[in-house]
Amino acid sequence: MSSWIFAGLTLLLALAALLPLLHARAWWIRGFDFPRLQLFVLSAAVLAVQLAVREFEAPTAWAVVAVNAAIMLYQGWWIWPYTRLHPVEARACTEPGHARIRLMTSNVLMTNRDAAPLLRLVRELKPDILVAVETDAWWERQLDALLDQLPHSLRRPLDNLYGMHVYSRLPLEDGEIRFLVEDDIPSAHAVVRLADGQRVAVHCLHPRPPSPTEADGSAERDAELVVVGRAAAASRLPAIVTGDLNDVAWSRTTRLFRRVSGLLDPRVGRGMYNTFHARLPALRWPLDHLFHCRHFTLVEMRRLPDIGSDHFPILVELALDPGENPPDAGLELDGEAREEARDAIEDADADDVAREPVRRD
Template sequence: MELSKNIAIALSYIIIIISLVPLIRHDYWIFRVCEYPRLQKLFINVVLLLFLVFFFGIETTPDKVISFLLFLNTGYLIYQVFPFTSFGPKQLHRTKKNEPKKQIGLFIGNVFQYNRNAAEYLKCIKSKDPDVVMLVETDQWWASQLETLKEKYPHQLLAPSENTYGMLLYSKFELQEEKVKFLVQDDIPSVHMKIKLPSGDLISFHGLHPTPPVPQENPRSTERDKEILLIGKEAKKTKGPVIVAGDLNDVAWSYTTELFSKISGLLDPRKGRGFFNTFHAKYHFLRFPLDHVFCSNDFTLVHIERMPNCGSDHFPMFIKLQYSPEEAVRQEEPEADQEDKETASKKINKAT
């Protein structure tokens, strides 16, 4: 009994430390990866608190201390996840007046390069009939398997690659000024263009897939953070509607993603609606929201949905937005203060 209690107390201190580690603004992977499992930390924290209180009781001063710390940590973690629950305020309003010619349906997905279930992906895409499809981790094999999309999507920007960072974009709508850029690393592409809606309105679109901060790929988040924030600054200075989408290899609530939102002024459609965890598709307890769509405040939301698994380690996402410029005055744009701007500049200018 005493051994079980000691183990529970030790685990309690570990979960508290892991919860606080992300407050250290260091690029090394161990600090950044600890940002990912926020829901998991909350669940484990609550279980440990209930276990200690109701199974062992609060008798000694150390018992009271660890129980109080777990209680505080529960509140801290709830505060962090609250904006992404249905109880939080919605950052992007729902569309009130349906205007199909001003709408864009976007399907994004990380296919997992070594996944060979292309037929399932094509079936999933067909089920939503999106206007734009962007897929990442696409090599030449995937490009060949998706050739049939060209019949329905006459406009493409294709950058397949064998290094798990290939990108393929297919569009029903006309593309203008389309470019493949290598913003931070010579082998990590991003796609940039203007998409012309049937209404004639032009949307600036940025699609990206930066490297994750994990030991086997990149021990630091420097390159990832730099690419995300570069796009944020570009979005901020763009006149007109903007959409940024892709597998950012970062969670929706992380320090970097929040900084990106402030620097770019873009809204997160998930806030007030749910987590929409897209990774890992095969392990229910280890799921995080890594695939994102952000938009300027002159859009409204028609529909958002996490799609079924298609053999990848990521679930695809489908979102339909409507260009509603009249809503811009009613949707508050995130703003960066001077400290945020200085932090973003330091990260962008940091040697990689």
């Protein structure tokens, strides 16, 4: 009897592992991109119990063991770049004197009505730029208390869980809020002038996730990532993309974004930095991201304490350090990735034109 139980569990684990290989964008398929770490642990637990029970009378028992071991290794392949077992992708800053930029990204949870923990963190850590998402008019009033420290801002308060506010100590040139794919999903874009006068392009995103309560599929999210990835790749300035991407670091879509953009992920070789879900330790994965071009090296990266949201904030400091990362760092853009990027744009009927610029402060 137990052999059939192990076979059934292994079949379910195999389906969970293989469904994301489909190019379908349905939420219930794309959802299996997220819990690869949890499924790896579950597969390892089933395998350990099966070996401990030692019931291998049935001729298929060893086949079930082999399949489960293969599933575990396959899930591990996706997540191992985000462990210290993998070589780092973005080199650490080793030389002082380079211009630096310090960014904090926080999904505040719109219904959270205690802004004090986030405000304290900002005043303590003194980021050059704060990117806050899920911000409505109430959050705008609270965050405006930071204008003495971060006087430049881009604002789009919304009560649909997709408001966005960017506050900066550094001047924001050509800053604007854009609606790249969906009319109610903003993104922020600006050129930031560093202390030494060098300029950096910064893109801040919070696309809608595929889920039964948000979107039936991932088409719009995927298209927004490709659009911004193309913009970063075409930029004549060093580029940074940050925000709550509503996608995990190891997913097919985020890997496509990295191929299209050419940007590096500073988490590779350093850890997952799981930011969601703050209240459910067993169900955590990296949803809040920062990617940067090869001109930057990493000074510091850390997940910050609980602020009362369902996300932890994340802090990243970069040094503008051209030539330190190898020219082949990151993921290669090949013909298959180019075709997949075109499909993502076409599926969402998206383009590179902003639909509605709004005021800048």
